[in-house]
Every structure is written in structure tokens, then in C-alpha cells.
Amino acid sequence: MLQPRLIPVLLVDGQLQLVKTTGFSERHYLGDPLNAAYVFSAFEVDELLVLDIDASTQGRSIPLPFVAALARFTSVPLTVGGGITSLEQIHDLLALGVEKVALSAVLSRSFSFLQQAADRFGSSTISVIVNVRSLGEGPALAWFGRPDAAGAGPGQPLAQLVLASQQAGAGEVVIQAADRDGQRHGYPVAMLAELNRELTIPLVALGGCGSHGHMAELLQATPISGVAAGSLFVYAPGTHQVLLHYPPSHHWLQQHLPALQECWRCV
Amino acid sequence: MRVSKAPQRAYQICSRCVMDTSDPWIVFDCQGRCNHCTDFLERRLSVTAYSTTDKIPSNSDGPEHLWSSIPRNRGLHDVVVGVSGGVDSTSVALLAQKAGLRVLAVHLDNGWDTPIALQNVLQLASLPGITYEAEVLNWNRFKAVQRAFIAAGVPDIELPTDIAIQAALHRAAVRHGIRTILSGGNIANEGILPVCWMYNPRDSLYAESILHKAGLPPSFYAPLKFGFRQELRCRLKHRIRTLYPLNQIRFSKDNARQHLSSAIGWQSYGGKHCESTYTRFCQLIYQPRRHGIDYRRSHLSADICLHQVTRSQALDVLARPAWNDLDVDYDVAFVARKLDFSADQLQTAMASPPCWYIDFPNRQSLLGAAYNSFRILTGRRKASNF
Numbered sequence: 315m316l317q318p319r320l321i322p323v324l325l326v327d328g329q330l331q332l333v334k335t336t337g338f339s340e341r342h343y344l345g346d347p348l349n350a351a352y353v354f355s356a357f358e359v360d361e362l363l364v365l366d367i368d369a370s371t372q373g374r375s376i377p378l379p380f381v382a383a384l385a386r387f388t389s390v391p392l393t394v395g396g397g398i399t400s401l402e403q404i405h406d407l408l409a410l411g412v413e414k415v416a417l418s419a420v421l422s423r424s425f426s427f428l429q430q431a432a433d434r435f436g437s438s439t440i441s442v443i444v445n446v447r448s449l450g451e452g453p454a455l456a457w458f459g460r461p462d463a464a465g466a467g468p469g470q471p472l473a474q475l476v477l478a479s480q481q482a483g484a485g486e487v488v489i490q491a492a493d494r495d496g497q498r499h500g501y502p503v504a505m506l507a508e509l510n511r512e513l514t515i516p517l518v519a520l521g522g523c524g525s526h527g528h529m530a531e532l533l534q535a536t537p538i539s540g541v542a543a544g545s546l547f548v549y550a551p552g553t554h555q556v557l558l559h560y561p562p563s564h565h566w567l568q569q570h571l572p573a574l575q576e577c578w579r580c581v
Numbered sequence: 582m583r584v585s586k587a588p589q590r591a592y593q594i595c596s597r598c599v600m601d602t603s604d605p606w607i608v609f610d611c612q613g614r615c616n617h618c619t620d621f622l623e624r625r626l627s628v629t630a631y632s633t634t635d636k637i638p639s640n641s642d643g644p645e646h647l648w649s650s651i652p653r654n655r656g657l658h659d660v661v662v663g664v665s666g667g668v669d670s671t672s673v674a675l676l677a678q679k680a681g682l683r684v685l686a687v688h689l690d691n692g693w694d695t696p697i698a699l700q701n702v703l704q705l706a707s708l709p710g711i712t713y714e715a716e717v718l719n720w721n722r723f724k725a726v727q728r729a730f731i732a733a734g735v736p737d738i739e740l741p742t743d744i745a746i747q748a749a750l751h752r753a754a755v756r757h758g759i760r761t762i763l764s765g766g767n768i769a770n771e772g773i774l775p776v777c778w779m780y781n782p783r784d785s786l787y788a789e790s791i792l793h794k795a796g797l798p799p800s801f802y803a804p805l806k807f808g809f810r811q812e813l814r815c816r817l818k819h820r821i822r823t824l825y826p827l828n829q830i831r832f833s834k835d836n837a838r839q840h841l842s843s844a845i846g847w848q849s850y851g852g853k854h855c856e857s858t859y860t861r862f863c864q865l866i867y868q869p870r871r872h873g874i875d876y877r878r879s880h881l882s883a884d885i886c887l888h889q890v891t892r893s894q895a896l897d898v899l900a901r902p903a904w905n906d907l908d909v910d911y912d913v914a915f916v917a918r919k920l921d922f923s924a925d926q927l928q929t930a931m932a933s934p935p936c937w938y939i940d941f942p943n944r945q946s947l948l949g950a951a952y953n954s955f956r957i958l959t960g961r962r963k964a965s966n967f
Contacts (some may be wrong), residue, residue, distance in 0.1 A: 346692040346720035348919055349858075356696035383918050475583060550706050556690060556715040559703050 316578070318533055319360035320567065321542035322560065323520060324350055326396075328368035330380055334544050335504065336461060336496030337364070344548055344556050348383050355388035357560040362392050363488070363520075363542055365443075370399025370419040370459060378406055383557070385411040393441050404431055408439060410554065414485065415478070418443040419459030422466065425482065425548025432483025441518075442484040445492040446472050446505070454505055461492055472505070473512060480515050488542065491521030498545050500531060507536035518542050525551070530570060536580040585734075585936045587777070591823050598882035603873045604775035605937070617773045617879075621886050625772045628964045629828040631887060644829030648680040651761050651824070657684035658712060660761045661744050664705055665689075665739045665857040666698030669765030671705055671847055672837045673826055677763055678710045687753045689746045690717040691857070692724070692919070697848050704845045716749040722801055727859070728920055729795035731927075734936035736872045739780045739863050744782035746807040751815045764799045767827035768964060769887060770834060773879045778868070780938035781967040783808050787943040794941075809951055833889070851962035865903040872935040875903050897939045 327333050333345040344350070347364065350568060354362055359449050364384060366376035376396035384392060397445055404415050408577025419442060421425055432440050444459055447469065448454040455461075455469030456476070476487050489509065498560050501522050516539030519532055523543035532541060550557035562569075587605040594601035596613035608616040626632050630644075653659055659682040662674040666688075676683050688702055706713035723741070730738040750762050780787060787810035789799050815821045841847035855861040868874040881895035890898075908938065910924075917927040938945075956963055 331719075331721065343717060343719065345690050345717045346724075346919070347694050349694065349720075352915070353694065353696045353699060388916055526944070550703065550713045550715070553713060555713050557688070557703060557706065557713065558694075558699050558716050 316537045318538060319540040321361045321363050321518065321540050322354050322359055322547040323363045323542050323544045324457055325365050325367050325544065328372055334496060338495050338570065348387065350558055351384050352387050352560050354560060355390045359390050359560055362388065362390055364394045366396025375403045381407055381412060382410050395443065401431060404435055408435060414439050414441045416441045416443050421458040428482040428484060437483045437485035439506055440485045441488060442473055442479045443488045443490055445490050447493045448502060448505060470536055473509060476495050476509060476513060480513055484515060486516040486518060488518040488520050494522030496545060497522055500528040500561060503535045505536060506532060510536040510538050516540065526566060533574050534577045584935065585688065587937050597884045599878050599892065599899060600882050604777060606777055618882055618886050621772045621883060625768045625964045628962060629768045630831050631769060633872045644826055647824060647826055647829050648682065649788045651682065655760055656758045657683065657685050658757055658759050659683045660751050660763050661685045661687055661759050662763045662850055663687050663750045664702055667703035667876055668834055668841065669767060669835050671701060671841055673763050673765045674705055674711065675844065676826055685753060685757060685759060686711050686713050687750055688715045689717055689749045691745065692720040692744045693857040693859040695856055695858055701847050704847060714753060718745060719725060724920055725797055726792065726801055729792050729797055731797050733791040734933060735938060736762045736868050738867065738876055739860060740782045741805050743812050744807050748805055748807040751821060754821045760820060762823040764823050764825050765827060766825055767832050769832050770880060770883060773883045774966065776966050777937050778874055783812060784943050784948055787938060787941055790942040806913060809948055862912055865907060866909060866912060867931060869903045870931040875899060877903060889947065920967060
């Protein structure tokens, strides 16, 4: 039986400051990422996704000492990403005790790296982040790495990119709605539901979530493996004021699970 | 290694409370009673509800006359309350909310919030009539300030946080045009506290001297700073005053804890002031080891004066080390990692000789005179250390 994971996403910048972005650009300072990770760990989150959003542009990977501290002072499944480009880096990160590494920008330059990583470390340790923009009526376009990065190109059809990732051995794909980042209007439900039908590996939705209602809306539409959010878990409900929180699982998901399962039978 | 100018004294403990020469400046009278409990009983309690035998509001009701004296604001909020998730601040915010005041609850995030404290703040922030605001200190800069206080060897390593809270509350009051700040400070629990354990946070020269010694420019202190000048401006120009509602009721932490947990699902975190990992480290590990200070001693002494515990019960409590219920190695490792020390460096610091505020440039006598004059002008009695 599917038990969707609720995943807080923590973004850190080049100075290891915890930030929340809007539209991938505007940044709001949130504090110390290590304390935030420690707090979410005590909240017993299903999983924590920590991304260094300046690593790729600065040509380095997420700093090992920082990840070592995260791993030491948390006890929940940890996925880390940011600027990872080599098998050695993946090895070092996994050796610290993280469960998965997230790959993205590197795949725009060298897609075969995904297969190498999955072959060496196993699919279950490799998460792929795909950034997607839906422009008007046309099909959603997707990128590895930032859509606005130098040389990012015009984007590829989302389904094509995700299916290729699945084939190359990705253990899961995080679909990040770049145009919804920080908007808190909801997930692109139809797009995610359609994609989830076509894929066999776990999908994680990210970008746009502003309330538990948005999570419910997505979960009713499709039995998606993970629902991830930044704003939802770091701001006091309905505000832009920092207050880390997480619904106790026995409250929120357990309550909704029977109804959700009913919905999933119909889709 | 710097040698402190603090007096070296033979051990002595008060015959009435449990304060002892871990305050090197403690004074005993001919019957062996110390200045702390004497001042507490003779002066400080007189400004609290404990001084009268009249019918006194209990924990769940507010002091009516206090609420009615608060001007209703034309803006969206009537009062500012600083909320840490701890029992004192949560009690005040809830009392004000129940009295019908529109509360702006301001939380200062200094990088050390505990999960339970945040859950408590969320419960409070979700109540009708309470608006939540957070002020987040820049952690990388604040970390440097906290490191400077550890390097200085003084016990008041929580001074930067204490003063940053004052600065944040007054900033919020000015920003929203609110004229009343409600403080959770209360004499019943905090009325005994030696000056040298927690020196005056409003003495900016002292804090800046400590930063200077660590090679940090005053700009690191600027966002935290709330000295005499800043306070005077807030009081006179913006007409902001701070009230202490918990002094107006017979406040008892135990009753308050029970009340809060049934009223809003508030959770206790065990121990006093442990809504912050750093406060826990400071009071239960760092100060006991480096300065021989045990914060429980001051709280218990106040409890003895209020007949809530006996002196022998208090001595039994103090016989167990402050850190007894903690995973000390884990806490030290976490604090060290957050402050960019190795665990060994932090242990070495804790084993180093202590310093005290007198070892750094400060304006103790000047500020004392200034605040005394201010009290004479406003007709208030002195019920605090500074």
C-alpha cells in the first residue's frame, strides 16, 4: 500500500545560509540549515531533501563537512544535492550516511552519468531533479539544472526527459515546477497525474504547494510517491514568517489515507 | 591565560536560601543570610502580587486593571509579546489574548530553536487574535558573536540573545505603532539572579568590548544592540512601555504548565529555559563547568523564599549535577559543530579559567546612575539588578 512521503525541502546558498526562493531567483533568508535539519528530524519527517542551489553555478558540489553534520545530527532519510558531477563525490556523500543523492545540472551536459551512477551505486540511491515550466497551451518543457542557466537550451518535452531518466536507472524523479516555486498556488496536478501514470519509478512533486489542501488535491488525483514542499513547512500557515513545522503523520495523512485510497482506485 | 579580577573566597552558603559563593560578590549578614534573598523579600516581592493577601487573580485570569490600562491601538495590534515557546512568554501571550487584546507575537530565531519550542509557538500563533511575526538573526554573523562570548570566558553567553530579543520587540513595536510590550519576565521566578551571572545586556560598551577582543567590528553587534540610548528613544519618542503581567498574578510555573497544556496543547520541554538548545547548554553544561554556576540555585532560592520548596529539598536537587538528565556528549558535539569549534576545543574552553564582566570595559556605574535617575523621574521602584 502506498504511503506517500511528505518531504520538506531545504535550500542552502553559497554561504550555507538557509533560503527560500521565489521563481528560482528572489531569496528570503531563513536561518541556519543545520538547526532546521535538526528540527525537522525531531519532527520525524518522512524524508528531508537538502539542496545547495549555488553549487552548480560555482562549479563545486555541496560541501562534505556540511553534509557530514546533517547526517550526524539527523535521523531521518536524507537526500542531498547540488553540483554533484562525479562518482567519487557520490561515493563520499553516501559514505557519510545520506540515503540518496540528487542529480540534475550534470545531466544536461552528460546524461550518461546517470547510468554510470545507477550502475555503480544502485538506482535506490539516485534521485533525479527535473525542472519544468508549462508555457501556455504547449507541452510542458523540462530541463536538468536551472532553466535560466547559461547554455541551458530551449528545454525538452517533459515526458521524454523523465522516461529517459527512468530508463537510465534513476531511482526516483523529482518534478520541480520552476514557474511555481514559492508561489503557493498549488501543484500542477494534471501534469503530474499524467506523468505518474506513464512512469513506473517513484515520482516526487515539488513547487507550488502552499497548504495541506494542495497536497490533498494532488494525492486525490494520483497516487504519487512523494509530495515535497519548501514554503509550506518553513513558514507559519498563510504567512511569510519563518516558523518550521510539520504535520504529525498520525494527524494528517493517516486521517486522509482511506479516502485517498478510494480515489486512487478510480483513477 | 587571563586571570580574573574576581575575589577569591572561602566557600559559604546562605543560611536561608541556597545562594553561595558561586557568586563571588555575594554578601552575608551576621546571621549568614545573603543579599539575594534579603533583597528579594524586602524589596522585589513588593512589586508583585505575592506582596498582598487580597483576592488575587489566578493563572488563568488576567490582572484586569493592567489590561484596562493598555491603550487600544488604531492599528492592527494592541500589544507586542515576545514568544519563545517557553512557559513564561506563552502564558503572557495567552493572558493578553484572552483579555481581548490583539497580540503581535514576535519570535526571535537565533539559530537554536528546539522542535518543541517551535511546536508551542505554532499552537499559539494559530489562535484567533494573535498575529505571528518572526525575526531571523543572520546566523553566520550571530555565530561569530556567540563565539566571541565563549572566547571571552564570561558566563553571560546568552546576553547577545537577550538583548537581541529586546531590540526585535522594540523594532516591531515601532514598525507597527504599538505602544505596549508585554514581557514574560517575572520576579517570582527570576527575582534572584546575581549580576555577575548575567550582566546588564543594555551595557553596549561591555558587549562591544568582548567583540573587539575577538577581532569583530561593532557592526556585528549593531542588529542586536539595545542600549540605554535606544531604550530612551523608544520610551520618550515612540512612547513604548514594557509591562510585566506575570508580576500581577501569583504566577507559578507548575500551574502555568498544566494550564497551557490543557488550553493549547503546549508541551513541556523539561528544565527551565530549555526552549533553546543553547540556553540548555549554557545553564546546564557550560556555566556549571566553567564558572561553577548552577542556574537552578537562583530559581530554587526564589522558590524557597516563596515557600514552594524547603531549603533541604532544594539542596537535594542541587546535589545532582545540572547536566544529569542530558546526553552531554551529544549536546556538546552539536553546539560545537554549530559554532565551528571541534568538540575538544569547546571542552577545553569549558575547562579554562572563568572571567566575569568586571574583567571587561563596561559602564556599570554610569548606567546604574542613569537608570536610577530614570526611576526617580517616573516614580518606579527598583526591583531588578540594573
